[in-house]
Amino acid sequence: MALRLDPLAHLASELDSLKHQGLYRRLRILEGEQSHKTTFDHREVVNLSSNNYLGLTTHPKLRERALEAIRQLGVGSGSVRSIAGTMAIHMELERRLAAFKKTEAVVVFQSGFAANAGTVAAVLTKEDVVVSDELNHASIIDGARLSRATIKVFPHKDAGAARKIVKELPAGQRKLLITDGVFSMDGDLGALPELCAVAEEFGCIMMVDDAHASGVFGAHGSGTVDHFGMHGRVDIQVGTLSKALGALGGYVAGSRTLIEFLYHRARPFLFSTSHPPAVAAACIAALDVLEEDPTIIDRLWNNTRFFKAGLSALGFNTGLSESPITPVIIGDGALAMKLSDRLFEEGVFAQGIAFPTVARDKARVRTIVTATHTRDELQFALDVFGKVGRELGIIA
Numbered sequence: 184m185a186l187r188l189d190p191l192a193h194l195a196s197e198l199d200s201l202k203h204q205g206l207y208r209r210l211r212i213l214e215g216e217q218s219h220k221t222t223f224d225h226r227e228v229v230n231l232s233s234n235n236y237l238g239l240t241t242h243p244k245l246r247e248r249a250l251e252a253i254r255q256l257g258v259g260s261g262s263v264r265s266i267a268g269t270m271a272i273h274m275e276l277e278r279r280l281a282a283f284k285k286t287e288a289v290v291v292f293q294s295g296f297a298a299n300a301g302t303v304a305a306v307l308t309k310e311d312v313v314v315s316d317e318l319n320h321a322s323i324i325d326g327a328r329l330s331r332a333t334i335k336v337f338p339h340k341d342a343g344a345a346r347k348i349v350k351e352l353p354a355g356q357r358k359l360l361i362t363d364g365v366f367s368m369d370g371d372l373g374a375l376p377e378l379c380a381v382a383e384e385f386g387c388i389m390m391v392d393d394a395h396a397s398g399v400f401g402a403h404g405s406g407t408v409d410h411f412g413m414h415g416r417v418d419i420q421v422g423t424l425s426k427a428l429g430a431l432g433g434y435v436a437g438s439r440t441l442i443e444f445l446y447h448r449a450r451p452f453l454f455s456t457s458h459p460p461a462v463a464a465a466c467i468a469a470l471d472v473l474e475e476d477p478t479i480i481d482r483l484w485n486n487t488r489f490f491k492a493g494l495s496a497l498g499f500n501t502g503l504s505e506s507p508i509t510p511v512i513i514g515d516g517a518l519a520m521k522l523s524d525r526l527f528e529e530g531v532f533a534q535g536i537a538f539p540t541v542a543r544d545k546a547r548v549r550t551i552v553t554a555t556h557t558r559d560e561l562q563f564a565l566d567v568f569g570k571v572g573r574e575l576g577i578i579a
């Protein structure tokens with residue numbers, strides 16, 4: 184038999200090239216809980232890398248409700264939603280989310296990724312157009328590709344450019360105008376009010392992905408639509424249950440018609456098993472916490488202001504962030520990874536992020552503070568940033 188050549192050899196050479204560029208990442212292994220100070224790779228670190236904005240991953244109420252659901256309902260749903268996997272607790276979560284978002288209805292998906300990709304792919308056809316911010320999340324881009332609609336990209340936050348694109352399209356053509364609510368790598372807010380105005384002028388469907396805004400912006404953390412006072416002007420709102428809400432999942436909030444349509448046409452809803460009941464129970468408990476304890480969001484913002492001010496005072500370039508996501512922009516990919524590694528050795532975990540997640544010359548270390556970090560932990564992290572930043576010649 185002839186020697187078989189490895190048909191996957193190109194993958195090994197791509198990995199080698201990442202190693203040569205200093206961009207190869209070993210996965211960091213979390214040995215304890217996902218919390219503000221924890222152990223990764225046998226080292227105790229102040230954790231500035233999670234999306235656990237409110238510390239709900241370890242909240243006693245969420246744990247208790249999840250355990251109760253396991254005892255009463257078991258560990259799995261056993262089916263996709265559209266066959267036998269719609270449990271009463273899924274419907275309860277959807278009702279609670281609709282009240283939280285002040286929309287007619289909500290459908291829950293297995294993840295925020297599935298919510299975005301499944302929805303964009305379902306509502307558009309190849310005759311339609313998606314008009315999308317250049318920094319929108321990968322799940323939006325994938326949904327747009329799956330829909331086979333024409334994809335038009337406007338420069339980041341440039342609603343004027345979006346308007347120009349939309350204006351040149353035939354009036355009868357269906358158009359979806361879409362932005363992230365909070366951009367996950369830069370922490371800035373989408374141009375939602377301006378884009379809503381464009382959508383209204385030209386009759387576009389308006390959609391926002393509030394993955395990083397859920398639990399962070401708006402009353403009780405209900406998102407950027409509430410933050411900007413845009414209720415009734417956004418047709419499709421996506422949110423996530425995996426970040427500030429501490430568990431797992433994504434959802435789409437909108438009209439009853441939209442949600443009924445997605446029940447029938449969104450492929451992750453039709454072809455992938457629904458959440459275990461414990462996840463739905465934990466998400467309902469998270470909504471209870473948001474309603475009952477508004478101080479938790481105040482603590483997140485107090486910590487955010489403190490930490491951002493500290494990084495700027497040290498002389499780091501923190502970009503244009505308006506949220507608890509604060510990038511420390513370095514430029515060179517290898518240097519950003521070096522900074523992240525040295526911070527880790529000194530007891531601070533802030534992930535380095537390089538191409539293709541961000542542009543080649545915009546590599547960074549991304550920090551996210553949470554409501555549960557103590558001031559001492561944040562001050563420690565700032566001291567370490569100062570020391571390592573000077574050591575690597577990033578700050579003076």
Ligand SMILES: Cc1ncc(COP(=O)(O)O)c(C=O)c1O
Nearest residue numbers: 294295296320367394423425432
């Ligand atoms: C902007 C944005 N949208 C959607 C998602 C996907 O959410 P999830 O992690 O729940 O799949 C993410 C998370 O990575 C995100 O940053």
